[in-house]
Amino acid sequence: MTMSELDERSKKILWATIKSYIDLKSPIGSEVVTKRFSFGLSPATIRNTMADLIELGYLSQPHTSAGRVPTEKGYRLYVDALLKEYTLPLDPTFLQQLFNRLHSIEKNINRLIEETSKTLSAFSHYVGVAIPPQPKEITLKRIGFVKHSDSKVLCVLISEEGIVKNKLITLAEVLTQRDLNKITNYLNHEITGLTLNEIKTKILSQMSREKTICDELIAKALRIFKEAITWLPEYNVYTGEISGTYNLPDFATISQIKKLFKAIEYKHFIAKILDKIAESDGVQVFIGSENTIYEMEDFSIVVSTYKDRYIARGTIGIIGPTGMDYEHVIPLVRHTAETLTEILSEG
Amino acid sequence: MTMSELDERSKKILWATIKSYIDLKSPIGSEVVTKRFSFGLSPATIRNTMADLIELGYLSQPHTSAGRVPTEKGYRLYVDALLKEYTLPLDPTFLQQLFNRLHSIEKNINRLIEETSKTLSAFSHYVGVAIPPQPKEITLKRIGFVKHSDSKVLCVLISEEGIVKNKLITLAEVLTQRDLNKITNYLNHEITGLTLNEIKTKILSQMSREKTICDELIAKALRIFKEAITWLPEYNVYTGEISGTYNLPDFATISQIKKLFKAIEYKHFIAKILDKIAESDGVQVFIGSENTIYEMEDFSIVVSTYKDRYIARGTIGIIGPTGMDYEHVIPLVRHTAETLTEILSEG
DNA sequence: CATTAGCACTCTAAAACATGGAGTGCTAAT
DNA sequence: ATTAGCACTCCATGTTTTAGAGTGCTAATG
Missing domain, CATH: 3.30.390.60 (Heat-inducible transcription repressor hrca homolog; domain 3)
Structure with missing residues (x-):
C-alpha cells in the first residue's frame, strides 16, 4: 500500500466503515463491517486494513479498544466519491412533495427562497439555508x-x-x-x-x-x-426550522447546539461561505475545518447554486454535523437547486 | 395565618426565598435564608413558616429533604410586588450604553426594532423579542x-x-x-x-x-x-441573539432548549402573546402556564408596549425561564420601552 | 406561647468500586 | 496473504458507599 494511493480493497473497506458510521453514529468495529457487507473477508483482515487506514489518516480511534471513526480526510474521500461517481436515486414521492411545496408558492422570489430553506430543513432534518441572488x-x-x-x-x-x-x-x-x-x-x-x-x-x-x-x-x-443603488449589500440568509434538528445524536450536546447557533446567528458567516462558492456550478461540500470559520469547524455544509431566468445566481445549502448523511443530503440539495432553477426559469 | 392573606413576616420570608432561588438557581434551605438576610430569626422558625408557605402553594419541595422552590403562584406574588412597589435603579453606564445603541441607528423603524431585540438579549442574557407597530x-x-x-x-x-x-x-x-x-x-x-x-x-x-x-x-x-391594503397581516417578530442565552443553568437541558426554539420559531405564537397585551400600558409579566401556549409553559415573558409619535403601538419583551431575574429584567424592559418611545417621538 | 436548640431521620449527589462486553493487536496456524 | 484464537484494554453500565444538606419533630427557653 503506497502512501499516495489506496488500493481498491482499502477504499471499499473505508467506504463501508464511513457508511456504517454515518448510519449507526457510533464507532465501527471490524465485525460490524463484515456483518453489514459481504466482502468475503474476516474481521481480522478488516482490522489489519483499518489499522493501515488509521496510519494514513482516513480513520481514527477514540481509544485503544474502540471501533473506528472517520476523520475529515476520510469524509473528504467519501464525499468526493459521492459527488463524482454515485448518486442515490431520490424517492419519487419525495420528489413529488418537493415539487408541490415549491410550486405552491406565489411567484415571489423571497418567499420562494424562504420556503426552500424550510423544505431543506424538513426533508433533511438538518438546518437548511438559502440566500436570494446577490444584489x-x-x-x-x-x-x-x-x-x-x-x-x-x-x-x-x-x-x-x-x-x-x-x-x-x-x-x-x-x-x-x-x-x-x-x-x-x-x-x-x-x-x-x-x-x-x-x-x-x-x-x-x-x-x-x-x-x-x-x-x-x-x-x-x-x-x-x-x-x-448604493445600498448596503445586505444578505438575506433564510434558515429553515431548527427545532427538528437536534434529535440527532450529533447535535446532542449543549456545546454543539451552542456552536450551531452561533454559526447560524452570525448570518454573514454563512453568507460568506455561500458567497465564496457562488462562482462554480453543481453541489459542493465543505467538511469541518474546511470551513475557515471557527464556529463552523464541527459542521459540514452541502451547497449548490441555482440560477434564475436571467443571469443571477443564488445559493442554497444544508448545514449538518461532519458525520451527516451525505448520501441523502447531496442528491437532495442537488435536486432542490435544480427544481428551483426550473421554477425560476418559467415565464 | 389565614388562607386569604399572608402576614408580613411570611411575605418577607417568601420574598427572601424566591430572591435567593433566583440568585442561586437551586433549592433554598432555611439556613441559606438566615445567612443571606438578617431577619433575626433562627432557621427553625424559617422552616416552620416555609412549611406554611408550601401548604398555601407559594413554595414547593423537590423531595423531602431538599430546600424549597418557588411555585408559579409564588413568582406571581414576587413579580407583582416588583411591578408595584419596587424598582431596582438601573446602572447609569448601562443606561448610557442602551441610549447609544439605539441612537446609533438610522431612523428606520424596522432596523430600530431589530436592534432593540438584540439589545434586550445582550443586556439580559435571555431572549429579547420585539415587534413593530401593528399594520x-x-x-x-x-x-x-x-x-x-x-x-x-x-x-x-x-x-x-x-x-x-x-x-x-x-x-x-x-x-x-x-x-x-x-x-x-x-x-x-x-x-x-x-x-x-x-x-x-x-x-x-x-x-x-x-x-x-x-x-x-x-x-x-x-x-x-x-x-x-389587503396584505396579509404579517408579523415581523425580531428575536435577538440566542447563543448567549443558554449559559444559564435554567436552559441547561436539551429538552428545554428544544422547547425554547419551538416557541421562538413559531413566531406567530409570540406575536399572539405580544398582541394580546398591546392594549394596556406599562410592563406586564406572564409566568409559565399563564402563557396559554404549550411551548411557552416553562418560560416567562416580560413585555411592554412602546408608542411612536402617532398612535401606533409596538411591543417588546424578554423571554426567559420562569425563574428568570425579574428584578433586573423588569426595569430593563420598562426603560427600553421608554427609550424607544422617546426616540420615536423625536421629530 | 412563640421561638429555637438539638437531634434523628431522609434523600440525593458524588465518589468509589465491580462487572461484562465490545473491540483490539498479536501470534501462530492455514 | 489470510484468519482463527486468545490475551489484553478500555469503557459503559450498574451497584454500593459515603458525606452532607436539609428537614420535621420534640423538648427546652425567655
Whole structure:
C-alpha cells in the first residue's frame, strides 16, 4: 500500500466503515463491517486494513479498544466519491412533495427562497439555508420614485426576478413632479435590462463623462440614481426550522447546539461561505475545518447554486454535523437547486 | 395565618426565598435564608413558616429533604410586588450604553426594532423579542405607484413611522401614466394622515356609497387601493441573539432548549402573546402556564408596549425561564420601552 | 406561647468500586 | 496473504458507599 494511493480493497473497506458510521453514529468495529457487507473477508483482515487506514489518516480511534471513526480526510474521500461517481436515486414521492411545496408558492422570489430553506430543513432534518441572488447580479426591470416629502423621495427598484428594493433619498434641491417624471423616464430608458453590476460600471462612468455637458436634469437624475443603488449589500440568509434538528445524536450536546447557533446567528458567516462558492456550478461540500470559520469547524455544509431566468445566481445549502448523511443530503440539495432553477426559469 | 392573606413576616420570608432561588438557581434551605438576610430569626422558625408557605402553594419541595422552590403562584406574588412597589435603579453606564445603541441607528423603524431585540438579549442574557407597530395602527403618509408592466403596478405605501410596504397589483384594465397620476393624487388627498384602520372603515364605506356616482377613474382608484391594503397581516417578530442565552443553568437541558426554539420559531405564537397585551400600558409579566401556549409553559415573558409619535403601538419583551431575574429584567424592559418611545417621538 | 436548640431521620449527589462486553493487536496456524 | 484464537484494554453500565444538606419533630427557653 503506497502512501499516495489506496488500493481498491482499502477504499471499499473505508467506504463501508464511513457508511456504517454515518448510519449507526457510533464507532465501527471490524465485525460490524463484515456483518453489514459481504466482502468475503474476516474481521481480522478488516482490522489489519483499518489499522493501515488509521496510519494514513482516513480513520481514527477514540481509544485503544474502540471501533473506528472517520476523520475529515476520510469524509473528504467519501464525499468526493459521492459527488463524482454515485448518486442515490431520490424517492419519487419525495420528489413529488418537493415539487408541490415549491410550486405552491406565489411567484415571489423571497418567499420562494424562504420556503426552500424550510423544505431543506424538513426533508433533511438538518438546518437548511438559502440566500436570494446577490444584489449585484439582479437585472433591473423598472425604477420609480414616490414623493415622500419636499426634500425626500423614495426610490423603488423592481428587478426582473421580482425583487423590490426601496431606498429613501434626501434631495439636495426641490424637484417638481414634472421633473421627477422626466427623470424616471430617462432612467428607465437607459437602465432597464441591465444588471446592477453593469449599470454601476457602464452608466456611472457615462455619468462622469456627461458631467460637464448635457441637460442639468439628467445630471441630477444620475446623481440620484447613484445614491439609490448604493445600498448596503445586505444578505438575506433564510434558515429553515431548527427545532427538528437536534434529535440527532450529533447535535446532542449543549456545546454543539451552542456552536450551531452561533454559526447560524452570525448570518454573514454563512453568507460568506455561500458567497465564496457562488462562482462554480453543481453541489459542493465543505467538511469541518474546511470551513475557515471557527464556529463552523464541527459542521459540514452541502451547497449548490441555482440560477434564475436571467443571469443571477443564488445559493442554497444544508448545514449538518461532519458525520451527516451525505448520501441523502447531496442528491437532495442537488435536486432542490435544480427544481428551483426550473421554477425560476418559467415565464 | 389565614388562607386569604399572608402576614408580613411570611411575605418577607417568601420574598427572601424566591430572591435567593433566583440568585442561586437551586433549592433554598432555611439556613441559606438566615445567612443571606438578617431577619433575626433562627432557621427553625424559617422552616416552620416555609412549611406554611408550601401548604398555601407559594413554595414547593423537590423531595423531602431538599430546600424549597418557588411555585408559579409564588413568582406571581414576587413579580407583582416588583411591578408595584419596587424598582431596582438601573446602572447609569448601562443606561448610557442602551441610549447609544439605539441612537446609533438610522431612523428606520424596522432596523430600530431589530436592534432593540438584540439589545434586550445582550443586556439580559435571555431572549429579547420585539415587534413593530401593528399594520392596522400605522398612519399613512403617502401612496405611490410604480408601473411594473402593462398589466401590473407596484403600489408603495409609506407610513409616518417610516414603514414602507410594497404590493404588486394586477390591473383589470390598462392605465396610462396620466390616469395613474390622477389616481395617485386623489388617493393621497383623501387618505393621508389616517391610520389604516380608519381608512379601511371610513374610505371603503365611502367607496360603496360613491360606487354608483362619480368619476369612473375614482372608482378604479378605490378598487386598486382596496387591493393594495389587503396584505396579509404579517408579523415581523425580531428575536435577538440566542447563543448567549443558554449559559444559564435554567436552559441547561436539551429538552428545554428544544422547547425554547419551538416557541421562538413559531413566531406567530409570540406575536399572539405580544398582541394580546398591546392594549394596556406599562410592563406586564406572564409566568409559565399563564402563557396559554404549550411551548411557552416553562418560560416567562416580560413585555411592554412602546408608542411612536402617532398612535401606533409596538411591543417588546424578554423571554426567559420562569425563574428568570425579574428584578433586573423588569426595569430593563420598562426603560427600553421608554427609550424607544422617546426616540420615536423625536421629530 | 412563640421561638429555637438539638437531634434523628431522609434523600440525593458524588465518589468509589465491580462487572461484562465490545473491540483490539498479536501470534501462530492455514 | 489470510484468519482463527486468545490475551489484553478500555469503557459503559450498574451497584454500593459515603458525606452532607436539609428537614420535621420534640423538648427546652425567655
